[in-house]
Amino acid sequence: MKLTILGGGGFRVPLVYGALLTDRAEGRVTEVVLHDLDAGRLHAVARVLDEQVARVPDAPRVTATTDLDEALRGADFIFSAIRVGGLEGRANDERVALAEGVLGQETVGAGGIAYGLRTVPVAVDIARRVARLAPDAWLINFTNPAGLVTEAMSRHLGDRVIGICDSPVGLGRRIARVLGADPREAWIDYVGLNHLGWVRGLRVAGRDELPRLLADPDLLGSFEEGKLFGVDWLQSLGAIPNEYLHYYYFxxxxxxxxxxxxxxxxxxxxxxxxxxxxxxxxxxxxxxxxxxxxxxxxxxxxxxxxxxxxGAGERDADDLSGGYEKVALALMRAIARDERTTLILNVRNQGTLSALDADAVIEVPCLVDANGAHPVAVSPLPEHATGLVCAVKGVEREVLAAAESGSRATAVKAFALHPLVDSVNVARKLVEGYTDVHPGLAYLK
Structure with missing residues (x-):
């Protein structure tokens, strides 16, 4: 089975390859193609992978190329982890936003919009090429902003593109661990958008253990989210938010x-x-x-x-291991071998959340099998969460419209409508600032 990694010169690629090395079952990935625009970065990552396989027999064969079409042809799975504009672009996203007194984080607020505006056109081009050159391939998207980019690509690939993120996995793992439960045996009731979701329950053997956590201040304050958000606020919410909601609540x-x-x-x-x-x-x-x-x-x-x-202090050692590569491997296994499993993924809504239309990409538990990922029915979000989800989804749709039309006015609208941008005038200054520093936004007229 052939896996193509887009962004193959990226720093975290060895995590994905390391996960592949643990898979020895029939039907595993036997060929990995790294694609990147930077040949030097490809060479550097290939060196790391070479050392990873030093004592691993029959490891997946690795090749590297700067030719995108060559990388895509014949792929069974495509893993997209590109960064349009590189880390210099991310630093500029942060700098421009902070100069206007708003958040510049790469997926949340102004920074996320800027990143989306320059990434969506590239992601759409990739999706069109995949549809033409590898129509039977499954595309696993980790390119940020993951929900937005997955939705852009789904307009060309349908349900054959699935977005992944390690944040919900890590959150569920931490909650299960503090409750003394095995994360592999827990059902995590998680609902929202990428980097904008809440755990509303954690069921073990049919029993929801989250109320026990919320009722115990010492237990609740003992792990990452309890330290980050504070016990009182989590008890007020009656849920555990994704860590990225700290950017909204504080x-x-x-x-x-x-x-x-x-x-x-x-x-x-x-x-x-x-x-x-x-x-x-x-x-x-x-x-x-x-x-x-x-x-x-x-x-x-x-x-x-x-x-x-x-005042949350240092991260716990158990939280330093990432996790998205394990989600990617579990997703590929489930589809390739029909090993049915449940994963929290970014997929098209298909009626799961009644407040959003069927094509809106959301982040929810999904049943995964050979036919792809199928969102599980969930209960409605509370009004405060529904309002935030709808507002941010509305912004994502404006970003998609701006990327498709090249309309500068629509880009301003996307910034202005975001809950973390507090002025239309600030939105105009953000568009000016970002178009000045990002050549990839020259299409906005």
């Missing part, structure tokens, strides 16, 4: 923390990864060791400003 504090930080997250990662890829140019570098060291620092500093604002 927006003023988050913006201030980012403005006061020595470096934004994007700038930090740009410097860190530039150092890693420069190190990888030296033939004597121990590639896997250098990658492991860089990854550990990257994970430990994740959402550092938010945790500092909340």
């Amino acid at each position: 927006n003023r504090e988050a913006v201030r923390a980012y403005q006061q930080a020595e470096k934004t997250r994007g700038a930090f990662l740009a410097d860190q990864q530039a150092q890693f890829y420069a190190e990888m140019k030296r033939p004597d570098t121990a590639a896997l060791t250098a990658w492991d060291r860089t990854r550990a620092e990257r994970e430990a500093t994740y959402m550092a400003e938010n945790r500092e604002t909340a």
